[in-house]
Structures are given as structure tokens and as C-alpha cells.
Amino acid sequence: LAIRPLTEMSRPGYRAARFPTPDVPDHAPADVLPAGALAAAPPELPELTEPDVIRHFTNLSTLNMSVDTHFYPLGSCTMKYNPKRHERLAGLPGIGDPHPYRDEADLQGMLQILHELQGMLAEISGLPAVSLQPAAGAQGELTALLTAAAYFRDRGEGEQRRKVIFPSSAHGTNPASAALAGFDTVQLKPTKTGLTDLDELASKVGEDTAVFMITNPNTLGLFEKDIEAITALLHDHGALVYIDGANMNAILGLTRPGDFGGDMMHYNVHKTFTGPHGGGGPGAGPIAVRDFLGPYLPGPVVKKVGGTPERPEFALHTPSKSIGRVRSHFGNVGILLRGYFYLRTLAAAGMRDVSERAVLNANYLRSKLKDVLEIPHPAPCMHEFVASASRSKKNRQISAMDVAKRLLDYGVHAPTVYFPLDVPEALMIEPTETESKATLDQFADIVRDILTKEDAETVKTAPHTTPVRRPDEVKAARQPVLCGVAKGCGTVPVDEVTVSA
């Protein structure tokens, strides 16, 4: 049942929010502002009561699948459980409400949290210089690449090092960020093993290489076993290695980017450290880099400036050769806070548990599914794996997308499909560490049923129980409609206006 658009529910005269009557001597806008600047009428927003608004959005919410309601094994996205304590703490007075321009001296609690977080992220990555500023992983990538660009320019290699290299299985953000940072992009060829081919890489790396971007474990869920050789190769050519931290949740406390040769990395706080995904953000994409890159980081960062061990004092600080800001204000503090809460809860042992359990869950599910789906790369995997529906596509015309859609009917969110591009009919499955064996077993049974027991037609026309079925994306692209129609301007008799407290 479609829920009527807000704008169609609008009735002139209805309203929810009310505001105080002015208590100051008259400075009416019409008196203090030039007439030419003023609009004839306020914007045509819908007119609604609070009950209208609450019922509308509450019902809308139930059309979503979400981690709180469904298993959500969306590969690469790390849909782990988001502890409720984080939401409560992030809203505390003094935590949720400080204006960004308050005096630093009055925000020592906040700065302490952010400083501690910088330290923890440095320790986990093995990369000592941290900037919390980037708003999301993609911005972290871009920020790191700009940092690299500034570094090379500073060394006089700015004109020379034009290339950023990445594997074919890279996230789309990698080449997009490289392009935005002004680099030329070079993509490696797919490999059978799913791992980076050292020889091919060597053939592409040169004195014109600025950065090699690599996700490790990679997007196929495999640890790049040659990572030391890879990073050594880049370093030998004076280039830098960027670690895409999207899969950091697999290696927490087990190995560190800084230890396997990474020079820069970003974290996805909303994945690895369980900031909720919010239906598509906000995220937070702090970056950690080697000491020699620290001076180029965007500011501000938090620095300890004195005080006592029991009561340290902190201040904001802009690194000496900073690339400048990549956004306004400090960063996506609300998400950084959730990461802090998570780290303070789980601590060192918990970090390791998270990764070990994520790896175990993924391997368990991989094993349970290996005879119903093709899995092109050898076991074990790390925290996720990529399966392929090629066989089913060939034999029964059931595609990865069909499987994905059919899963929805069982109350399970679909895996990521058709990514990475290297694997045909890819189904990328990441169970995360917060799911129980019971859920994994149930999921495996469902996939098995879909692929081995169900009528092909049922699967190919799925989903059947969702609010809508296979929206027409072509139409959405050909005749794009991106905003609702203007509201009806009929008048409503005053006796229809609802009383709303």
C-alpha cells in the first residue's frame, strides 16, 4: 500500500509547529529589510498537523528493511548491529548540542574524546597521524590523495607523479576520488586468484606513480598475501600506498595497515565502528597516515597542549603544511562519537573478537553455501566472500538479481549484487560478527531453497511480498521525476482544521 506523498496530504491552514510571539521591541522584517529582497509568500511547503507527520513517517519507516529488523548481509557495507547506548550518549547535553564555534576552553570534554579517538585510530592502523575531518570514506580517500599530492608537490615531484593505480575490484570511489584529486587513473586487470598480480602491478608502476590504492582484505574478501611485496614495490618507486579501510573490520588487532606497508588509509567509522548507516549516511571517514605525511593533513586536529595527567588540556591545531579544510567545521562528530563509544566498550580484546568472529561467520556461511553457489576463490575468506550465480543463470535463467529479490520475500535483505565487477553474477555476502549461527543457518537454508527447490518463475518474478516489485529504473532515468508536484491550492473550510496539541 503506497503511502500518500506529504505534499498531497497538505491542507491549507493546518500546522504542527508553533513559535513564541515576539517579545522584543519591533524590528519587523518588512521594516529592517529592503522590500526587493523579500518573497511575496513563504515557500510552498506542505501544511500538516503533527499527527499527520508522525503517522506518515512512522508508516514509511516500516517499508524499510534495516539491521534492527532484518538480517542484512550486504557485502562491503558491514551492516552490523548498532548498540543503542550510542544513540543515548550521542544526545547527552554537552555532547549533542555544542555549537562548533564555542570556545575550546569550554569544550575540553569534547576535545578529550576526539583526541582519544585520534590516538586509538592511530594505534589500530599503525599509522600515527590522524585527521578526523573527512565526512565519509570517499572523502577520506580524496583527502588522503590530496595529502599525497601536497607531499609530492612539496618534494618537487608534483608534476611527475600523475598516476594513481588500483585493482579492477576497487570500489568506484577509488578512481572517482583519484580523478577529483587531479590524478590520472590506472586500473589493473582482473586476476583469477582475486589477488593483485605482482607482475602486472610492477609493469604499471613507475616514477610517474603517485599512489597505489588497495583494499585489504580486498573486495573479494581475500587478504592480499603479497601485501608486503606490493608495498615494497611501490615504495621502491617512491610512490605511496593507500589502504582503503572499508574492510578494516576483518583485521582489527590482527594486522595493521601501517605494519604491512600502507602509508595512508581511511576508516569507515559507520562500518567498522558501527555508526548506524542512516539510510545512506552520515558516515565519517577519518584518515591515518605516516608521520612524514602528518604535516599535510587537513585541520583542525586535536592536540594535547598541557594540563595535568588527570586533567589534560586540549586545543585545536592546524598542521604546518596543511592542505586546508576539506569541509566546514571539525567533522561528522556525531558519527565519530559513536566510534569512540564502540572502541571504549570493546577495547583491545573486543576488537580482535570482532574480526575473528566476522571471519568465522563469513567462512561458516561460505561453507554452507559452497555447493549451491559457485565461489570462484579458494577458502578461507576473511569477513566476506563473493559467490556467483552464473551456474543458476546458465541452467535456469535465475540471475544474481533474481536471487537477491527473492531473498526479500523471506525477510532477508539482499547481498550486494554485481560487485565486484570481476565476478559474473556476483553475490557479495558479509554476515558481520553480530549475527548468530541461527540466523546464518536460516539464511543458508533460504538460499538453498531458492536455488534448488523453488520454481524458476517464482524466483525470476520476485519479490512477491514487498510493498513494490522491480521498479522501472529505465523509466526513472529516461523521464526523471525528482520532486513532487506543487500542492493543491484549494481552500479548506475552517471547520476542517484538526486540533493538534
Place this chain on the structure above:
Amino acid sequence: LAIRPLTEMSRPGYRAARFPTPDVPDHAPADVLPAGALAAAPPELPELTEPDVIRHFTNLSTLNMSVDTHFYPLGSCTMKYNPKRHERLAGLPGIGDPHPYRDEADLQGMLQILHELQGMLAEISGLPAVSLQPAAGAQGELTALLTAAAYFRDRGEGEQRRKVIFPSSAHGTNPASAALAGFDTVQLKPTKTGLTDLDELASKVGEDTAVFMITNPNTLGLFEKDIEAITALLHDHGALVYIDGANMNAILGLTRPGDFGGDMMHYNVHKTFTGPHGGGGPGAGPIAVRDFLGPYLPGPVVKKVGGTPERPEFALHTPSKSIGRVRSHFGNVGILLRGYFYLRTLAAAGMRDVSERAVLNANYLRSKLKDVLEIPHPAPCMHEFVASASRSKKNRQISAMDVAKRLLDYGVHAPTVYFPLDVPEALMIEPTETESKATLDQFADIVRDILTKEDAETVKTAPHTTPVRRPDEVKAARQPVLCGVAKGCGTVPVDEVTVSA
């Protein structure tokens, strides 16, 4: 899809909440308590992770209809919208967290709120003495009847006045409360008009009458036009009149129980003043009584004891001839607070708006339905009306219950059915003032379709889209199962224990 019981999800070793390690010198329970008092093991509660618990209850919640998601015209229950600001404010530090035994001097803000609320309830009822203690409407009734009993005993009429009279349309709580207060109960006969028959009442009233309990507007949604004569009759016989305030939402600012002869009344704060119903409570049932009954009220009440007009001082006070406590602590403060917030938002004009709009909405819906359902009593009604499905029952075997069940398929909660008992195949409909005309129109159309267009079999076997359909209540009564089975005591390998932050 049924959601597995919590207890069946339990897996030994799982847990969600963790607590600090002891930081005080050892006083282990085994050392300080006698062995004979200690259990061999803690209770067999389920063992779960936080994600298990959240997903379980979040999914359960979506099996409910509720005001936030559906139109809920449940007659007599006043399912109006509950403003969200109330939830926020009731939880503020200093409001949501005070221990009841904190010193009164340190809780002057709380006492001011409760004192103001007492005053507002006195003004709205026209009855000056208020006790906020009763936990719900039914307890308010009982408290008022005990107050009356104490009053009569004090006058030496305790042995003589044994009877409590009420109309046949009374809520079941009226006779139940009267019995609990030690009175004999006398029920009047149903009338054609739906109103109290003065002659019949006169025939029942005598010097043995203690209290006449009447709901006004009554449970048929009609204002008792003879209310003055009724109350005069009772007063002439030395008896008291109790107004069941369940329907106060119809007369706020229009007329007052104290003005039409009531001596005592209760409020349902969770109905009239929009405390949320909570799936069946908590409520709050404060009572208001005439001055001469004030000394008998249960304590504590809040009294102004000094201070300045800008900063008054308050204290708890037990009335001089108090019947004593009817519960522990002050009352259901959380719900009283919501009533206070509501009253402070709407104020005098808003109160009147609420009732006028409730009456208009009910009459509008009544009019829209009058040709598809029988409505035994003449228009206009007050805030609700009782329709009957007798005709449909007779002609098409579609009962009131069938209509109620079928409405669920349309995403509308059912009206109250088979109450009041006086009306056969009763459907008691209360739209409330917070619903818009669009919703009322939609509801009327649905009822019309059900009764005039739909196949009788479809209606009689409804609902068809709800999670379950017509549970077997006979079985539930004959073979009652009121608690889940003991959990399975299997052991789970340690490698199945989920990591949960």
C-alpha cells in the same frame, strides 16, 4: 509470520548487559548471607545478545496497530494523538529520575508541576479538592467510593448507605469498584433513549443510597439532559453523585461536573489529556471532589506552604481525615506529567477546541454512516456514538465483530464492539479530535464498502491480511497457557557466541 518466543531464542553463554567488576572490599553474598537463603542458580531467564533483543521487540512492535500508525476509532478509549514533546519532557533529568523519597525541599519543581495540575483539574471539573494518587480510572472510582464511604461513616450513615446505583450502560469498572468498596450494587434498566430514566432512578433511590455513578456524556455518547434533576434527586436523598470522567474529553470548557451536580469524579489522564495508552497502561486516574469531601482524600496531596509569588514553596500533605493510601508513592507521575504538558500547551481555548472538534468529528462520522449502520439514538451525539450492525447481522449474517475484523484488513483499528451491552451488535465509534476529515471520509467509505459491496463470506472470515486470524479464545480459556516452556538446556559451543558490543 510468527516471531519466535524470546525463550526459544536463548542460547547458553549469550548475554547483552554487562556490569562493572566490584570495586569495594569483599562482601560476597555467599559470605554475608545465610546459605539457606540462596538459590542454587539464578532464574532461568533467556540468554540473548542485544541485537537479538532489539530485533525481536522491534519486529514484534510492527505487529501492533497503534495511533502512530493507524486510525484507531476505539469507542470510549479516546485514542487521540500523543504529542511527541511529552515523551521528551517526561524524560528530562530532574523530571524522569527523582527517587520518591528524595527530600521535598529538593523537589520544588516537581511539586510545583503537581500543584499546578491539581489546580487545573479542579478548575476543569468545578470540583475544588483533588488527589492525583489513583493509578488509573478504575482506581479513581474505587478511591472516590472509599472517600464517600468514609464521609458517610463520619456522618454516622455508614451502616445505612449501602447502595451504589448505576445505569446499565455503565463501564464494568463501576460495579466492580463499588463491590470492592464494600457497597451493594444496583443497576438501572436500559432505556430506549439511551438516557437515564428519572422515574426509574427515583424508584431506586432512597436513604440507603450512597452513590449514584454516572458517566456524562454517557457511554452511548449522549449528554444526560436531565443531569440537574438527576443530581438534585440524589442530593435530596442525602446521596452523592459520582461522575465517571471517561468521557470528559467531550465537555472540556463547555460544562463542568461540579456545575451540573457531580460531587466526585475521576479523570482518565491517559484518555482526556493524552497520556499514551501504552498497550494497556499505565494510566492515571486523579479524582476531584467537593470541598466537604476533601478531608477524606488519600494522601499525599501537594500544598502551597509559603515562599514568594515568584518562587512559591510546596510540601506534601495528608488530608485530615484521609482514607489513607490507595497505592505506594505519590501516583503515576509519568502520566500526570504528560497531562500537565498537554494542559500547559492547549490552555483554556485549546480545551474547548478539543471538545468541540471531538464532537464535530463524531457527528460528521455518524452522519456519514447513518444509512449503512443503524444508529439507535437520535443526533446529535457528543464525542462518540454507538451504531448497531443488527440489520446486517439479520440480513447477511455479518456481525459487529465481522465488521470489526474486516476493518483491520483496511489498516483501520476496529471500533469497540458489543459495548455498551444495551445495544445489540454494538459498534462504538470515537474518532477523536486529532483525526482529519480525510481520515474520517476514508473510514466511512471503507465501512460502506464492507457493508454494501463486499461478499459476506469475505467479511465473515476476515481478517485476511493480519498476522493471525480469529484466535481461538475458547481454547485459551479451556486450556490456558500463560507462560512459555522452560528453555532448552543444550550447550552451545563457545565458537557460536556472538560478539556484541
Place this chain on the structure above:
Amino acid sequence: MLAEVGAESVEDLLAQIPASVRLDRPLNLPEGLCESELQRHVAALAERNRPRDAANFVHGGGDRVCFLGGGVYDHFVPAAVDEIAGRGEFYTAYTPYQAEASQGSLQAFFEFQTLVCRLTGFTVANASLYDGGTAAAEAALLAIRETKREGRVVVLGSVHPEYRQTLSTLLEYLPADVVTVDCPNGVTDVAAVEAALTDDTAALIVQHPNFFGNLEDAERLFAAAKAKGVISVQVFDPVTLGLLKSPAELGADIAVGEGQGLGIPMQYGGPYLGLFACREEFLRKTPGRLIGRTEDADGRECYVLALQTREQHIRRGKATSNICSNQGLLALRATVHLALLGPQGLREVADLSVRKTHYLADRLCETPGVTKAFDAPFVREVCLRVEGGARGLLGTARAAGFDLGPALSRFPAELFPAEMRAEELVLVAATERRTKQEIDLLAAALSDDPAATPLDRGEPVLAVA
């Protein structure tokens, strides 16, 4: 809309209210406030409930520290409890009369009953009553119905005084007398109870651990009741059941309790949660809502309001209780809370509360004039005697930001025997939330030791490198 109903104005519709009783003026209520004004107003009043500005108050802006007990405790409430109870589908639904539209509430309440059964050891629990006090009264009424003995209900003097007051009020106009067996020594004398149990006694009401925090000899008391055909009612504290034998194991027939400690905010006294569980044979006489598991028309397992014929809306004057709205949302909170804690968590909360209360007792007894009132094992609350009266001690603590109590002087004096010198007695409790540091600071504040370090809560208590 008026046209549809054939009225010119809403006034036409209101003509059914006789003019003579119409209110001819606006209600005299305070001005209306918009949401932001209301928030400011309430926040200002809330601040008056958090006094932090006394000269010697040392907590630097933090909250007051709660050592209060008396049946209500400052236990930690996990955020997950608020999250679930804050879902509109739960808190804006009504009593689940329409089972098909209420399986969420129904299953949650069924699970609540299940967990209450697990706690108490019984197989019947209802879906909640108002609070511990009314639950005790309902138990007495059940006992009267069940035994058909209308002579007396015996209640121990060690039962919460407000529960005893509630019981007296609610039974005042019914035939049975409420007879109290005093408890001057903090633990009830079993022989005195045996003497009070007459042949027409319907119920014996025992709180264990009792109001003073002490263990009663519950098994012997219940055995004594059984020997006289009297129904045993235990007032229990659910948190202590993480350690103690269950009511059923002790031999009680009915268990009632205050569920506030199970994830419910203190909110100045309510809404709380009346717990009620009993032996299977009383099932059809139990008060309140019962949720039953059954099957639907298609054979699916589901839940309904069961045995409604006991209830007031069906049985009216002959109902097992007049209760209609119960404490549904609080029952939900308790269910979520217990599901989060599990057996181990409940045990830990009880264990920590025992340890901290004992340490608190030790430290407070260092204060001159302060002693333990009774020489008996106490669990998670302790009764102290302050020579010459407790007022001064409480005042000193309060000024320093620590709330202690309740002092027994807050209850009517007649509820305690004179020989107890109740005006000198005060209860204190420390839950798992209290720290050694807080207890030490309280002790220092009471000791007049100028060297006592103030606890500055502006200081991170758990500073890290």
C-alpha cells in the same frame, strides 16, 4: 463538515447540554505555551529538582548521588530498554482487545508473564498490576475469595509501610480485618505470627527480604501459614532473585512485588509495575489481565487476552478485580530489561548491590552515633540507627549532594512499635551503579574530615592515556 451534519455551527451540536449547566466563561487556566516555551518552562522546573549549588556541594555540576531505597532503587537502565519502549507501535496502542491487531503487545506481555514465572517459580503470572502495594492488596483479596475466610489478613510489621497502608485502605470497608504482627527487631518472630494466624485468617503477607533489608525466616513463616490453611503471600524484590531462593521454592502461594528495579525510571513514584504470580490452582481467581497462547483459525500459534470472564468488563460487580488499565508499557520495559540481563546479568546486579550496600553500611557506621539498627543478615538495603534522630545526618549528606533514606520518620509513627524508636532509623541502599569512590566521599562528607577530597564530576572518572 457542518453541512454534512446539518448544523450551522458546533454550538448547534452542543445544544444537548442544558444551557443552565453550560460554562459561561473561559476556563481559568494558565496561558498556552508553544513547544519551545514549554520545554524552557519544564527544563527550568527540572533544574529546581537538581539542586547542585549548596556551598559545600562538591560534585561540580553532576547529578545527585542516590543512596535511597525503600523499595525503589537507582538501577541502571540500558538504552535498549528506552529504545523499545519508545516505539510508537507499543506506546500508542491500546489494551490488546483485538488480537489480530495486537500480536506485538500480546506476545510481549506473554513473554513478560513467562519471565515473571521464571523469577518466582510459579506457572501463573498476570500481565501486571499498578504497583507492589496494590499487588499485595490484590493478593489478600484473592486469598479471601479462595479461602472464603473473611476474618482477617495478617501482615507483618516488616512489610513496606506504604504497602501496609494501601492494604488497610483497600480492605477498610470489607469484612476482613488487617492484623499486623509487629517487628521490633528487624526480623519477625515466627511464634508471634503463628499466634496471629487464626482459623478465619485468609492470608499471611510477608516481605522477604523485608522492608528493613533483612531476610525473614520465610520458609518457616510459610509453613506456619500452610499448617493453618492460610494463603502465604510473599512480597518479593525481583532484583534480589538473582541470588535468593524463589517465592515458590520458599513455599509461598502467591508472589507479589514491585518491578521498578527492572528497567523502570524512578520518576518520583510512578508509573511502576505490580508483579503478581501464583500457584496454578488460583488461576481463575487471579486479578488483572492474563495473556494466553492459543491457535488462530488457520492453526497458527498466537496470543489473546485470556479468561476475560474474570474481568470487570464482563463480570462487572463479581469480577476478580476492578482493574482495567494495567501497567502494560512498564511490563514491556521489564521484559526487555530481563531479556538483556539474562540470568547472569540479574545475578551480577544483585551481587553488586549486596557488596556495595554492605560496604556502605561499614563506612556509614564509622560516623559517630551511627550503628546498624539490627543484628541480622541484610541483602541490598540496610537499616541504620542514628542516635538522637536521623535528620542531621541526612541534611549533611544532602548538602553534599548525597541523598539517603527513607528515614522511617517519613511514615506515620503508628506503623512502627514505639520500642523501635523509628525516628532514629533510616534505610540506605547502594545499587550496582554506586562506586566505592562515591561511598568514600559520602563517608568523608559525614566525617567532617577537612582532608576529604571532593569528587569533582567534571573530572573524567575513568581518564585514559
Place this chain on the structure above:
Amino acid sequence: MLAEVGAESVEDLLAQIPASVRLDRPLNLPEGLCESELQRHVAALAERNRPRDAANFVHGGGDRVCFLGGGVYDHFVPAAVDEIAGRGEFYTAYTPYQAEASQGSLQAFFEFQTLVCRLTGFTVANASLYDGGTAAAEAALLAIRETKREGRVVVLGSVHPEYRQTLSTLLEYLPADVVTVDCPNGVTDVAAVEAALTDDTAALIVQHPNFFGNLEDAERLFAAAKAKGVISVQVFDPVTLGLLKSPAELGADIAVGEGQGLGIPMQYGGPYLGLFACREEFLRKTPGRLIGRTEDADGRECYVLALQTREQHIRRGKATSNICSNQGLLALRATVHLALLGPQGLREVADLSVRKTHYLADRLCETPGVTKAFDAPFVREVCLRVEGGARGLLGTARAAGFDLGPALSRFPAELFPAEMRAEELVLVAATERRTKQEIDLLAAALSDDPAATPLDRGEPVLAVA
């Protein structure tokens, strides 16, 4: 589980990580805290962010009073916004790739786009960008793509300094130069802008009302841009659109803004909400997510992620932006907020903010040495000059519990022309939440008037009879 995977231990599975890079020690992180410990720890740190104990701080325990501006404002957020944004179905869902499982988010974001279009007067809006600053940079990049002019982007000196910094950083390694037209007088000289607009200029970026709170001559500026084939970008403040002409009406081609004022808590700088709307013709070059309305296989109206071929996950190096996670939950908040306010509510917030800021300006200018920095109409924020530097004034106010700013000295000095004497300038703003009483008390605190009555927030501000 290990048996299923054929491993003896998890270590077996981790063997794929070369031993040489394995971490051979535990991470050096602080001790783990349970929920109640964590809450205590964070609450203690939170208190350090609410200093209320300065000797002359008069608010008796209440919160600090915010007169801060600079693009982030202390607007009231209705509880209904928190209620909706706090629903797990919204905040624990991912980007709505699977339309069938995400109609809730998709429709909400479509409604967000609709409301942004209504505000700005355009017909294309995206589903959010990170914040106002990055939105301005994305607009510049779009303009470069659209015009294929790689020479320069002209930005006014009256644009938020942090937005200008962001723009410079993000364009640093791309061909186009960022050229700033200084604004020493608080309102930009149109002729100077005309002179800066070269034939290879891709975009002109104007903030209106500008960073100093003043109105620019936006229509003339946009006309000048149009005359040179330059794309006009207006940085707007959504709250002021309750009163002011929309970007489209003023002639802008792209409107970008910071949506924080629409129901989003200040949270020390983020997450906020980048708003982006533009003329229809730029549709296929827009950055970020776009939600489109379409039909499903059964003809039902529904919503999908539209035009994904612009995006990085499809188009990779040639995408219109690298953005992946956007600010979905904040877009939801803004949608709910605007739905609650409606046209009248938005107008009232703007109107009250104008009135209070003007009164604030009047009262602050009574302080010796304080004057309005510019002689220009200002809207909801005002730039003051404090002779000799603003530090002392801000310090006095802070100690009294009032936060003012930002002082321009907090930004790099090179962002303002020397002739402005930026070190003497400070911005202040009063939203609808501020009261006359608060403003008067601030004025009194700055006046050194000993008769000034302290505002005791423990006192109910709205006492009733």
C-alpha cells in the same frame, strides 16, 4: 561452526594473513567499559563541555546561552523530529540500493528533494551532500563540467571563510583557479565582481545573506554572471527563505546551503546537511544521489535511486562526484522538520530570528566600543566591531554564561583584507529560541551594571498562578 568450515580454530582461517605482518601483541587501547561505566564516563566529559561554575556565572545550573552564528544556529528542534529519526528502520538501513526493501527511505528522500525544490524554486535537488561547504565546491565542479571552462571560479570574500577554504582545498589540484573578490564593506561591490568574471570563468559563488549577515545585491550579481556565461551559485540559508526571495527567483543557477538549521542538532560541527538544487538542464551532471519516482512491475508508483550512471560505483573515474555515503539521516530530519513547520512556521522562525538579532544588535551596541561593523541591512546575524579587539568582550560574556561569535580572528587572517581589521569583528545571532530577558541580561553582563538582575534559571521563567 569450526567443524563446518573444517578448521581447528579461527587462527586457521587467519593463516591467509602473512605471519610477518601479524600483530604480535594486543592493541594498546584503554580498558573496556560496560554500558553503565561508559555512561558515567561520557556524562563526566559532557559536564566539562557545560561550564557553569565560573564565579560570575548567573544561570544557576541551566545551560549556556547561545548567541553564536557563522552558519550554524541554535534553532529549536521539535521532539517529533527526534522520534522519527530515532526509528531503527530509518537509521539502521543502508543506502537504498534495493528499492523493494527501501521504499521508506526512498520516499522520504524524494520528499526531501521536493521540499528543497520548494525552498529554492528549482525542480532538481539531490538527496544531500556532506555540508554547505562541500556543496559549494560540488557546485563549482558542476559548473566547470557544464561550461567546460577550466580557468577560474570566482568566489566572493563575503562567502563563509570555511567554505572558501574547502573550495580552495578541493580545487587545488584541478586546472581552475579560485579567485576571491574581497568584501571589505560587508556587501560586495558588483563592479568588482564584473571585473573578475573572465571568459574562462566557470562559476560565481555568492552567499546571500552573506557570511556577515548582510544582503548582497544578488540579482545584479547573478545577472552579471549570466551576461558572461558564468554559472551562478548561491549559498543560501534555508531558514531565511521563510522571508527572502528564493535562489531561483533571484536568478541563481545552482543553490547550495547548509541545512543544519532544519532540525539538526549542532553536535560540534556535524553531521550536518549539504543542500543542493539546480536548474533542470544540469540534471545529468549533478553530484550525489538522486531519488526518482517511477512505476513498479505492477504499475504502482514507487521510488528508486535514479540516474546512477552518473555515480562513482558505475562510472568510476568519470563520475559526477566521488560521493557514496551522503547525509541520509539528516535529510530525513530536515524533511520531518519542514513538514512540521510548514510555510507559516518557517516564516515565523525567520521573522523571530530577524527581530531578535536586531534587538540583540541594538543592545550590544550600547556597550562602549561596540558598533555595527557595516552600514547594511542584515538578516538574522550581525557583524559587530569591538574597538581594540573582540577577545575581552567575548570573555566577559562567556564567564557570564553567554557564548558569542564567531570572532573573525578564529579564521586565518589571510581570508579577509587587512583594511577590514577583522580581528575587531565578531558575528552574533539570536534565533527564535532567545528571549528578550536573555538579551537584556547579556547586555547587563557586558555593561558592568551592578544592579543587573541575574537570570536564575532555577526560577520558572513562565511562572503561573
